[in-house]
Amino acid sequence: xxxxxxIQLLPPRQTLLxxxxxxxxxxxMLDLLRQGQSQHDWKVVVAHVNHGLRGIExxxxxxxxxxxxxxxxxxxxxxRLASPPSTGVEAWGRRQRLAFFQQLAGRDPGSxxxxxxxxxxxxxxxxxxxxxxxxxAGLVGMRPCTEIDGVSVxxxxxxxxxxxxxxxxxxxxxxxxxxxxRDLAPLRNRxxxxxxxxxxxxxxxxxLSRWVEVARLMALEEDxxxxxxxxxxxxxxxxxxxxxxxxxxxxxxxxxxxRQQANWPDQRxxxxxxxDKLEDPEPQWSLSVGGGFRxxxxxxxxxxxxxxxxxxxxxxxxxxxxxxxxxxxxHRSEIEAVDVHPPxxxxxxxxPGGHIAGLCVRTRRPGDRIxxxxxxxxxxxxxxxxxRIPLEERRCWPVVVFGDQVVWVPGLxxxxxxxxPPAGGPAVVLAATGGLVQRRKGN
Numbered sequence: 417x418x419x420x421x422x423i424q425l426l427p428p429r430q431t432l433l434x435x436x437x438x439x440x441x442x443x444x445m446l447d448l449l450r451q452g453q454s455q456h457d458w459k460v461v462v463a464h465v466n467h468g469l470r471g472i473e474x475x476x477x478x479x480x481x482x483x484x485x486x487x488x489x490x491x492x493x494x495x496r497l498a499s500p501p502s503t504g505v506e507a508w509g510r511r512q513r514l515a516f517f518q519q520l521a522g523r524d525p526g527s528x529x530x531x532x533x534x535x536x537x538x539x540x541x542x543x544x545x546x547x548x549x550x551x552x553a554g555l556v557g558m559r560p561c562t563e564i565d566g567v568s569v570x571x572x573x574x575x576x577x578x579x580x581x582x583x584x585x586x587x588x589x590x591x592x593x594x595x596x597x598r599d600l601a602p603l604r605n606r607x608x609x610x611x612x613x614x615x616x617x618x619x620x621x622x623x624l625s626r627w628v629e630v631a632r633l634m635a636l637e638e639d640x641x642x643x644x645x646x647x648x649x650x651x652x653x654x655x656x657x658x659x660x661x662x663x664x665x666x667x668x669x670x671x672x673x674x675r676q677q678a679n680w681p682d683q684r685x686x687x688x689x690x691x692d693k694l695e696d697p698e699p700q701w702s703l704s705v706g707g708g709f710r711x712x713x714x715x716x717x718x719x720x721x722x723x724x725x726x727x728x729x730x731x732x733x734x735x736x737x738x739x740x741x742x743x744x745x746x747h748r749s750e751i752e753a754v755d756v757h758p759p760x761x762x763x764x765x766x767x768p769g770g771h772i773a774g775l776c777v778r779t780r781r782p783g784d785r786i787x788x789x790x791x792x793x794x795x796x797x798x799x800x801x802x803x804r805i806p807l808e809e810r811r812c813w814p815v816v817v818f819g820d821q822v823v824w825v826p827g828l829x830x831x832x833x834x835x836x837p838p839a840g841g842p843a844v845v846l847a848a849t850g851g852l853v854q855r856r857k858g859n
Contacts, residue, residue, distance in 0.1 A: 431527035438477035440581035442532035714806030753843035
């Protein structure tokens with residue numbers, strides 16, 4: 417096994433779920449790990465997916481794997497697929513295989529999936545990433561040990577450039593050729609059969625080994641970047657801190673941030689635009705970064721979200737009002753006020769009377785104004801902008817009104833309507849509470 421399988425990657429006394437297609441590379445891996453299972457106390461389980469894409473050829477692949485497993489008394493799990501999509505067949509196949517591996521791994525929580533990706537696959541992946549405009553992380557290609565959707569995936573032959581078909585011939589291990597690999601329509605096949613031979617001819621026979629070394633070095637560099645960025649991802653920097661970062665560090669942080677999001681399409685052009693936009697002094701903006709995600713700046717804070725949060729509505733309750741989508745409430749109660757001034761801007765004292773029944777809570781509307789205690793008036797939009805309230809919060813910020821008259825904007829302004837007499841007395845108390853209130857108080 418030396419020189420082909422990285423044994424150190426495979427822990428002893430482990431269930432190994434081997435993804436075996438029937439090709440030379442996966443059959444060589446299966447044969448080698450079968451031979452080592454007693455020495456290392458592995459439990460080898462073979463997993464084969466019949467994609468049904470090549471008719472009787474696909475069935476022949478399955479039959480070959482079945483025969484080998486029966487000959488060597490190896491447990492085998494087979495999944496037969498049907499109704500492949502008309503487009504995106506390769507991605508569909510990968511999803512189906514991963515779902516199958518997840519299902520098998522779920523039966524044995526201590527198991528890991530072992531795949532037969534090797535050095536040539538690695539170089540092809542690196543070239544594929546380059547042709548699609550990758551950054552430095554794309555030159556890692558694949559990793560020998562990773563986790564995909566909660567499943568531990570090991571590739572013990574990833575840095576090996578051995579001729580696996582030759583191994584199979586020398587050791588009498590059956591294997592099959594996948595005729596679809598000769599189809600030059602898929603880009604990966606064109607890289608394998610056209611581009612790689614051209615590079616070997618132009619650069620020499622050690623082209624593949626040099627690129628494998630590049631992948632190993634880039635993996636070490638990426639690990640160092642991840643370690644450096646981990647504290648920043650746990651306690652994200654402010655907009656000013658992001659803007660002050662050296663550009664390479666800022667790009668790396670944004671890239672790592674976006675990669676954490678499910679299904680982010682890895683668009684380099686957008687990443688560069690975002691890094692530039694962070695130098696824009698405009699206090700509020702948002703930018704689409706692909707995959708339905710938007711990066712938004714709101715003064716010194718930023719957010720990354722897939723879709724704009726719903727504005728929601730203010731609903732009347734027995735105790736006052738609550739917001740339908742946010743943890744905001746306005747409680748209504750009655751007290752005997754000895755001080756006409758409430759304890760903070762999140763509480764309002766109103767003189768009792770018939771007008772109380774006519775109060776309602778809604779969000780700001782275009783043209784809304786409030787007449788302040790000094791007799792002046794201000795637009796609510798300007799009031800909120802001056803208070804540096806982010807746009808998303810403005811859209812659901814409560815406005816207490818009586819008809820068209822704005823009575824109180826919690827945390828911001830009280831009108832001169834329904835004031836208590838100077839000596840105090842009975843009062844209706846409105847008190848705003850909830851997550852946004854706590855956060856604004858904390859600021």
